[in-house]
Amino acid sequence: xxxxxxxPAFEHLHKKWSARARIAHDNFWSNHANALKHLALGTVxxxxxxxxxxxxxxxxxxxxxxxxxxxxxxxxxxxxxxxSEKLSSEVKPLNPEEEKDIINLLxxxxxxxxxxxxxxxxxxxxxxxxxxxxHLYRYPGDNLYAHAQNSAxxxxxxxxxxxxGLGAWGYFAPSKNEFTQKDEGKERYYLAIQTFLSPGxxxxxxxxxxxxxxxxxxxxxxxxxxxxVAIIGDAGPAEFTGKHLGGSPEIMDxxxxxxxxxxxxxxxxxxxxxxxxxxxxxxxxKSEVS
Amino acid sequence: xxxxxxxxxxxxxxxxxxxxxxxxxEEKMHLAQLLDSSLHHTILDAIFSQLxxxxxxxxxxxxxxxxxxxxxxxxxxxxxxxxxxxxxxxxDLKDNLxxxxxxxxxxxx
Numbered sequence: 001x002x003x004x005x006x007x008p009a010f011e012h013l014h015k016k017w018s019a020r021a022r023i024a025h026d027n028f029w030s031n032h033a034n035a036l037k038h039l040a041l042g043t044v045x046x047x048x049x050x051x052x053x054x055x056x057x058x059x060x061x062x063x064x065x066x067x068x069x070x071x072x073x074x075x076x077x078x079x080x081x082x083x084s085e086k087l088s089s090e091v092k093p094l095n096p097e098e099e100k101d102i103i104n105l106l107x108x109x110x111x112x113x114x115x116x117x118x119x120x121x122x123x124x125x126x127x128x129x130x131x132x133x134x135h136l137y138r139y140p141g142d143n144l145y146a147h148a149q150n151s152a153x154x155x156x157x158x159x160x161x162x163x164x165g166l167g168a169w170g171y172f173a174p175s176k177n178e179f180t181q182k183d184e185g186k187e188r189y190y191l192a193i194q195t196f197l198s199p200g201x202x203x204x205x206x207x208x209x210x211x212x213x214x215x216x217x218x219x220x221x222x223x224x225x226x227x228x229v230a231i232i233g234d235a236g237p238a239e240f241t242g243k244h245l246g247g248s249p250e251i252m253d254x255x256x257x258x259x260x261x262x263x264x265x266x267x268x269x270x271x272x273x274x275x276x277x278x279x280x281x282x283x284x285x286k287s288e289v290s
Numbered sequence: 291x292x293x294x295x296x297x298x299x300x301x302x303x304x305x306x307x308x309x310x311x312x313x314x315x316e317e318k319m320h321l322a323q324l325l326d327s328s329l330h331h332t333i334l335d336a337i338f339s340q341l342x343x344x345x346x347x348x349x350x351x352x353x354x355x356x357x358x359x360x361x362x363x364x365x366x367x368x369x370x371x372x373x374x375x376x377x378x379x380x381x382d383l384k385d386n387l388x389x390x391x392x393x394x395x396x397x398x399x
Contacts, residue, residue, distance in 0.1 A: 003316045008397040010317050016390040017324035020383075024331035032338045035346035145302040145309065149292055150329075151322035154305045159315065181292065 075285040076225030079109055083222040083267070091265045093125040102126075103269060106218060109285040110227070112278055114218045114269040121211050124197035126269055128244025130219070131237060132252045132262035134163040138172040138187045139179045147187075156258075160249035168195075168235040169213050189254075189280040190233025191217055191268065192246035197239070216271040216278065219247070221255040221264060228254040229271065229280050254282045294353075294361045295333055298373055299380045301325075307391045328383060336379040340369040 005011065029036055086101050094102065099116050106114045116126055135147050135157070144162045148154035172187050173179035195201065195212045212232050220227040228251055237243045245268060252258040255266060271278060308321065338346055345368055352361045365372045 003320075005314070005317055007312065007317070009311055009394040010313060010321075012394040012397055013321055013390055014324075016393075017321060017328065017387070020386070021324045021327040021331075024328045024335065024383075028331040028335040028338070031335060032346060035338065035343055035350075143302075145305045148301065148305055149296050151301060151305055151308070151325040152319070153322075154308070155315070155318035155322035158305075158309065158318075181297075184292075 075109075076227065078225070079105075079220075079227075079285050080223060080225035083220070083225070087127070087222055087267075091127060091129055094127050099126065102267060106220065106267070106269065110218065110283060111286040113272040115272055116269060118215075118270045118272060119211060121208060122199060123268075123270075124194055124199070125244060127265065127267050129242065129263055130191075130245050130247050130252070130255070130257065130266045130268075131241065131243040132160060132258065133190075133192050133234070133236075133246035133248055134161045135249060136163055136167045136172075136187050136190065136233060138183060139174065139176050140171060141176060142171075156253065157249040167192075167233050169233070172233075185280045186214055186231050186233055188248060188250045189228060189230040190248045191219060191230045191251065192234035192236040193217075193232045193268075194237070194239070194244060195232065195235045216273050216276075216280075217268050218271050218283075219251065219255065219266050219268045221257065221266055223264070224256050225285070226254060226256045227283050227285075229278055229283050231280065292358075293330075294356075294358045295376055295380075298376050299329065299333075301329075301384070304384060304387050304391070307388070307395075311395070325387065328387075329380060332379050332383050333376055336375055337365065337369070337372070340372070340375070 005014075082105060083102070086098060086105070103114050103116060116122055135144060138147075144158055145154065147162075148158065167190070172183040193212065195208065198208065198212075201208045212235075214231045214233065217230050217232060218227065219230055230247070230251055233248070234246070237246050243263060245266070247255065247257070247266075249258065252262060255264070257264040257266075304325065308318070313321070337349070341349060349361075349364060352364055369375065
């Protein structure tokens with residue numbers, strides 16, 4: 001523990017739960033020493049997967065393959081460098097040349113097609129200021145605590161709270177029983193996009209509403225290269241806020257924008273994924289940045 | 291990340307109690323990590339205890355892939371009522387955590 005607390009209740013839990021965690025850890029490692037010794041001599045990834053989740057959105061990559069995740073992290077930094085050479089310091093809509101350059105770069109680096117236009121529909125902009133949003137109700141009777149997959153999730157994301165109203169498309173599932181892992185991912189990795197400002201929205205309301213519902217997007221923090229695959233889960237924010245889009249607490253964390261003012265400049269584009277093959281969540285670049 | 295056992299474990303009640311306490315973000319993170327660590331190792335221990343040495347290695351290989359369908363297919367083949375066994379150890383741990391929370395709340399702070 002790298003901080004001090006004088007709260008008796010916290011101290012009590014710290015002592016009790018440290019002991020419980022130590023005992024559970026020691027029991028596991030001593031009861032299965034032979035099998036685990038074999039693992040310890042194997043891959044770093046093998047050891048890490050036996051560690052508990054820490055609520056860090058980059059952990060899935062580490063668990064799958066620590067070596068690859070570390071390589072991915074380095075390349076994301078290189079991506080940030082490449083983007084900095086293509087973007088102006090002012091956060092403003094991209095011109096057609098910048099759009100082309102950047103979508104080519106991102107499509108190449110992430111290994112799937114990103115685009116500014118799908119089915120003839122475009123957003124009002126693809127480079128803007130993102131702000132932190134709250135959690136959304138996912139089904140009738142949902143609550144903030146149910147959003148946490150583990151307690152680290154609660155510690156990391158519950159401060160954001162839950163929005164009093166529903167998202168633009170209502171609940172993600174009609175009931176808790178019908179709520180799937182896929183629905184869970186949608187709320188976890190959602191963006192609020194100013195869909196109402198996209199050219200042609202007012203004239204084609206029904207078509208645009210259906211097109212934007214859960215539309216898959218790539219969102220990238222150009223300063224760091226941190227990136228996520230998300231969906232459009234809500235409409236907003238209002239123009240007067242000065243922000244151009246919003247991100248769920250988890251998305252803001254993935255982008256490295258969860259602390260301090262909880263806002264920053266991001267690039268965001270449609271992903272052309274008609275077969276729904278690209279998973280939501282944090283993503284690392286796939287190849288060397290040229 | 292969704293772990294293969296996440297859907298079986300209800301931690302809302304523990305989180306709800308923790309949320310009622312006056313805790314800083316650091317304190318929350320610290321307690322959350324201890325809680326998750328206890329739960330994770332307790333569940334892995336319960337599973338490993340039911341597997342042969344060879345099966346443990348296979349299980350770990352599936353864990354590395356993080357393919358939940360494969361993990362569950364394997365566990366259901368190897369361990370009778372595996373889901374109930376996981377739920378049982380998680381509930382026992384949770385009951386103890388609730389006792390700890392009750393004691394902590396008496397300390398006002």
